[in-house]
Amino acid sequence: MGMPKRLVTVDLEKCVGCGLCTLACSRRFGFAGNDYSGILSVSLSGFERGATVIFCRGCEDPPCVQVCPTNALKKRRGGGVIYRESICIGCKNCIQACTIGAIFERSDGKISVCVHCGYCVNFCPHGVLAMKEVKA
Amino acid sequence: MKILKIDLNDYSYEIEERDENWVGGTGLAVKLLREELDPKVDPLSEGNVIVLAVGPFTPAYPMASKTVAMFKSPLTGNLGESHAGGRTAFAIANAGYRAIVIKGKSHKPIYVVIENEKVHFRDARVIWGIADSLVIARIIAEREKGRGMRTVMRIGGAGERLVRYACVTTETYRHFGRLGLGAVFGSKNLLALVVIGRGGFKVKDPKLYKDVYKEIYDLALRSDAMKKYHLIGTPVNVKPLNTMRALPTRNLTSTTFEDADNVSGEAFAEHSLGRRIACSHCPIACIHLATLRLPYEEEPYFYRTIMISYDYELIYSLGSMLGVGSREGILRLIHKVESLGLDAMSTGVCLAWATEALKRGLINESNTIVKLEFGDVDNYIRAIEYIYEQPNEFYKILAQGVEKASDVYGGKEFALSFGGNEMPGYHAGYATHIGYLIGLRHSHLDNAGYSLDQKIDSYPEPEEIVDELVREECWRQVLSSLVVCFFARGVYKPEIVSKAFKPLGYDVSEDELIDTGERIYKEKLKLKVDMGFKKPRIPERILETECMHGKLDRDYIERALEYWWKKYCK
Numbered sequence: 001m002g003m004p005k006r007l008v009t010v011d012l013e014k015c016v017g018c019g020l021c022t023l024a025c026s027r028r029f030g031f032a033g034n035d036y037s038g039i040l041s042v043s044l045s046g047f048e049r050g051a052t053v054i055f056c057r058g059c060e061d062p063p064c065v066q067v068c069p070t071n072a073l074k075k076r077r078g079g080g081v082i083y084r085e086s087i088c089i090g091c092k093n094c095i096q097a098c099t100i101g102a103i104f105e106r107s108d109g110k111i112s113v114c115v116h117c118g119y120c121v122n123f124c125p126h127g128v129l130a131m132k133e134v135k136a
Numbered sequence: 137m138k139i140l141k142i143d144l145n146d147y148s149y150e151i152e153e154r155d156e157n158w159v160g161g162t163g164l165a166v167k168l169l170r171e172e173l174d175p176k177v178d179p180l181s182e183g184n185v186i187v188l189a190v191g192p193f194t195p196a197y198p199m200a201s202k203t204v205a206m207f208k209s210p211l212t213g214n215l216g217e218s219h220a221g222g223r224t225a226f227a228i229a230n231a232g233y234r235a236i237v238i239k240g241k242s243h244k245p246i247y248v249v250i251e252n253e254k255v256h257f258r259d260a261r262v263i264w265g266i267a268d269s270l271v272i273a274r275i276i277a278e279r280e281k282g283r284g285m286r287t288v289m290r291i292g293g294a295g296e297r298l299v300r301y302a303c304v305t306t307e308t309y310r311h312f313g314r315l316g317l318g319a320v321f322g323s324k325n326l327l328a329l330v331v332i333g334r335g336g337f338k339v340k341d342p343k344l345y346k347d348v349y350k351e352i353y354d355l356a357l358r359s360d361a362m363k364k365y366h367l368i369g370t371p372v373n374v375k376p377l378n379t380m381r382a383l384p385t386r387n388l389t390s391t392t393f394e395d396a397d398n399v400s401g402e403a404f405a406e407h408s409l410g411r412r413i414a415c416s417h418c419p420i421a422c423i424h425l426a427t428l429r430l431p432y433e434e435e436p437y438f439y440r441t442i443m444i445s446y447d448y449e450l451i452y453s454l455g456s457m458l459g460v461g462s463r464e465g466i467l468r469l470i471h472k473v474e475s476l477g478l479d480a481m482s483t484g485v486c487l488a489w490a491t492e493a494l495k496r497g498l499i500n501e502s503n504t505i506v507k508l509e510f511g512d513v514d515n516y517i518r519a520i521e522y523i524y525e526q527p528n529e530f531y532k533i534l535a536q537g538v539e540k541a542s543d544v545y546g547g548k549e550f551a552l553s554f555g556g557n558e559m560p561g562y563h564a565g566y567a568t569h570i571g572y573l574i575g576l577r578h579s580h581l582d583n584a585g586y587s588l589d590q591k592i593d594s595y596p597e598p599e600e601i602v603d604e605l606v607r608e609e610c611w612r613q614v615l616s617s618l619v620v621c622f623f624a625r626g627v628y629k630p631e632i633v634s635k636a637f638k639p640l641g642y643d644v645s646e647d648e649l650i651d652t653g654e655r656i657y658k659e660k661l662k663l664k665v666d667m668g669f670k671k672p673r674i675p676e677r678i679l680e681t682e683c684m685h686g687k688l689d690r691d692y693i694e695r696a697l698e699y700w701w702k703k704y705c706k
Contacts, residue, residue, distance in 0.1 A: 016413045018415070019226065019284075020419055023417055027345070029342075031337070032195055032640075033336010034195070054284070105334070123419075126421070
């Protein structure tokens with residue numbers, strides 16, 4: 001098995017706040033919008049200070065996994081989580097547990113979280129996001 | 137499609153689900169205004185109606201990043217249409233709506249928060265009266281949730297005080313700028329509208345959707361279609377317009393500006409550009425922010441540093457038009473206009489007229505309070521504050537626009553407005569001005585005149601120019617119904633638009649698109665005529681000052697106007 005990869009920011013200062021990553025993430029699920037997005041583009045208290053992105057930073061010991069009562073969130077090799085939607089009961093414990101607010105509520109009550117697939121990287125026009133090999 | 141209707145009279149709302157063949161954006165807004173608005177209503181009365189509409193491509197495709205606002209304009213007394221970027225379209229579409237309709241008038245100052253299917257009415261009495269729209273926005277942003285999923289559309293002091301060219305600002309730097317939507321908000325005691333959206337829609341064919349998306353994305357980034365906006369941004373126009381004698385200067389007494397190089401897009405980029413940001417769902421990031429570092433007046437080694445958004449039209453209206461040839465001067469003027477929530481173009485043209493009227497003795501310094509002189513930045517800044525404060529009769533009138541001011545004080549021949557709206561920054565030739573006169577939005581973006589003038593060596597019959605302008609304008613009704621940014625019109629050709637509809641589950645041929653554009657054009661024009669649209673006045677000044685094609689002849693423009701009136705308005 002090769003080295004696992006993880007979504008990282010190369011240079012956050014370059015983010016222009018276009019939100020194409022957010023839209024790419026939902027598009028992966030055949031959805032136009034942000035409902036399924038596990039990455040959020042935000043301004044830094046107003047666009048005069050620029051913009052940034054919020055997504056799972058791939059904790060080695062993720063608190064969200066610990067508080068999940070159904071094992072819908074499991075540790076992922078290389079950091080972060082795997083999300084099994086079918087057994088998620090929508091308790092939102094994980095949303096509370098994530099210090100950086102990187103787990104989001106969907107309109108159907110379940111959650112969206114970055115699983116480090118890297119699809120958004122193809123649509124980041126300004127080189128903010130990249131996939132990086134990490135030790136398992 | 138879902139339409140949210142909010143009534144401020146009794147703080148109620150309803151969500152309507154309906155099928156509609158008016159697409160979205162402009163087309164849908166015309167339809168909704170037709171249903172909801174009495175065309176004869178006073179624009180600052182509670183009977184005025186605001187429609188905010190997005191389209192079938194929001195939030196599906198890149199550069200479908202604009203929202204269309206439609207209302208009755210307090211500046212012109214006719215149809216008001218204004219488009220803005222920022223996060224507004226993204227938030228409205230994700231909240232699940234194709235359009236939002238706002239009716240009635242709150243009896244106390246409020247702001248409204250839309251959170252998907254819920255609407256909250258919030259007391260705004262404490263923050264009413266704050267002149268600076270940037271401060272209002274920060275307070276609301278800190279109180280409300282939805283970071284990254286929301287838009288904060290708000291007015292500043294100018295909107296509260298009903299300046300008829302007050303704007304609505306969204307995400308600090310984008311505007312429903314023209315035609316006075318800010319005053320309509322103010323007249324309804326509506327300080328701000330926040331929309332928080334989490335949602336969107338499932339597409340019909342996900343595989344095809346991803347492919348078409350990629351094609352459009354690549355076209356935007358890898359072709360030359362949007363290059364102009366990629367790099368220097370819209371101010372790239374300053375130098376060429378100056379060279380071709382099309383840059384309106386000092387109230388259009390000249391079309392070349394000796395300081396053009398100082399205030400060119402290139403100079404701003406080299407010396408002032410501090411950051412670029414994007415509207416939601418746009419890879420181009422054409423919003424250019426300048427850094428302005430200003431010392432404290434009385435204390436050494438103290439500075440404040442401000443980020444200020446600049447574009448071509450602002451460099452024209454607050455720069456060349458006022459004879460201001462320094463970047464710092466222009467940026468300070470932009471910042472003043474931005475914080476009070478005024479339309480920069482109307483403000484600049486009003487002040488240019490006032491400067492000339494003062495020089496000619498039509499008005500005196502007891503009217504203007506400060507001595508207005510081309511190039512005097514400090515006095516212009518004070519005058520802008522007076523437009524907001526309206527401390528005397530003169531400024532009360534100037535706050536109603538240059539058409540009104542010249543009705544009262546004279547100087548009509550150099551009052552540069554078209555259909556009551558202050559002139560955009562191009563004096564390129566016949567097509568430009570005919571475009572202003574017959575444009576349905578009465579804003580420069582609405583016609584292809586300026587680019588036609590650059591291509592033409594010798595002019596055809598005026599009828600030909602009119603038909604060409606109308607053809608392009610009909611197509612732009614389609615673009616503004618989808619709603620895609622006009623800067624992306626080089627990408628969204630009929631073939632691509634038709635193709636992009638497929639994965640969303642619609643079969644729309646190129647011919648149908650063209651027909652739709654014509655249908656919307658006609659319907660919009662009909663609404664304008666019902667609102668009392670009359671053949672607009674031709675300002676003398678545009679005939680006196682030479683452009684790249686020499687002096688323009690009144691007869692040619694009259695013939696064009698007459699032909700358009702008979703063929704399209706009757």
